[in-house]
Amino acid sequence: MVWYFEVSLPxxxxxxxxxxxxxxxxxxxxxxxxxxxxAKDGRLTDDEIAKAVGGPVWDVQRSASHWLLRAKYFxxxxxxxxxxxxxxxxxxxxxTTTELPSCPTITPGG
Numbered sequence: 641m642v643w644y645f646e647v648s649l650p651x652x653x654x655x656x657x658x659x660x661x662x663x664x665x666x667x668x669x670x671x672x673x674x675x676x677x678x679a680k681d682g683r684l685t686d687d688e689i690a691k692a693v694g695g696p697v698w699d700v701q702r703s704a705s706h707w708l709l710r711a712k713y714f715x716x717x718x719x720x721x722x723x724x725x726x727x728x729x730x731x732x733x734x735x736t737t738t739e740l741p742s743c744p745t746i747t748p749g750g
Contacts, residue, residue: 660715672735
């Protein structure tokens with residue numbers, strides 16, 4: 641019984657947490673393609689952003705040179721990514737993805 645609670649159970653929790661992080665990373669990896677596709681028409685709505693990032697908590701900071709989108713993907717230990725979109729929005733829009741070392745405070749809803 642002691643072995644289960646001191647060895648087996650913590651190992652299972654660690655394995656599950658890593659599996660959840662990998663699922664979140666997989667979901668996050670699809671966002672740049674979806675964002676680029678959605679921006680091709682020269683605009684990018686909040687609904688298109690939410691759909692592209694898969695619905696986690698996200699916000700966006702808009703400036704004259706680029707947009708910085710941050711998204712939190714939920715897992716046992718949440719992970720966050722930033723997506724930098726080049727402007728102007730359109731067929732030439734590029735998205736750069738960075739996994740953040742820790743999750744910042746993200747104000748939901750763009």
